[in-house]
Amino acid sequence: MSTVRIQVSACALSATVNHLRYRPNYAVSTSSFNNHFSIKPLKVSMSSAPPSEPLEVAVKASLTTPNKIGDCPFSQRVLLTLEEKHLPYEPKLVDLRNKPEWFLEISPEGKVPVINFDGKWVADSDLITQTLEEKYPSPPLVTPPEKATAGSKIFSTFIGFLKSKDPNDGTEQALLNELSSFNDYLKENGPFINGKDISAADLSLGPKLYHLEIALGHYKKWTVPDSLTFLKSYLKEIFSRESFINTRAQPEDVIEGWRPKVEG
Secondary structure, eight states: EEEEBOOSSSSHHHOOOOOOOOOOOEEEEEEETOOOOEEEEOOOOOOOOOOSOOOEEEEEBBBBSSSSSSSOHHHHHHHHHHHHOOOEEEEEEEEESSSHHHHHHHHHTOOSEEEEETTEEEEEEEHHOOOHHHOOOOOOOOOOHHHHHHHTHHHHHHEHHHHOTTTTSSSSHHHHHHHHHHHHHHHHHBBBBTTOOOOOOHHHHHHHHHHHHHHHHHOOOOOTTTTTTTHHHHHHHHHHHHHHHHHHOOOOHHHHHHHHHHHH
16 A cells, blocks of 8 residues: 655645535445445534544555556545645555555445545545535635536536547537636636635536646647637646645646547
């Protein structure tokens, strides 16, 4: 098991975004990584103080470089939330090509991210970020429901265009339509999705846009049009945040991560 210990500095988008949808909190309960599991309601207690010990979070490991975070945008979403909330955390890097036994014991479906809340391992980035907001409400990152779906169709249209072998199948135009719509939204509501302050919706969408920029640049020689000025400013603002720099995947990992979908 690869472990990278991080004490967070003072830096503190399936394609459907469910930033604020409430779902009952359930977690896998495990003791010393044994094989006995039970499904229990996850009791959440609000706290303004950070945890006394770093929160353990299992995330994808780099495909190209030892002891580096990999290219999962959902894992980065969770790490971004931890960073923006100034919470200490300890990543457990998981090689998803050769999943270790300890990981399958805490994540039987073999998926990341998974985080340890008070001895209970919790999966799914929606549930994890919702629980972090409930347990550690300051600083608040909630996106109002009427704004939470802004840009939510970009990721699926990006994947469609990336996988496309037919330049005339409309997938590029579908992506351009979604990016233009989001650019217009930012013009009226920006610089972030919820206005002047970053929120959960940005932390979900940002990693997906990072993948879009790198993967399309490499495999399609395609870039976001300069005419989408508000979107371009948004990308610059998100990608330059210290929290993003601390948690982003290496470009070569993003490229390798998407290779099976492009060439498979």
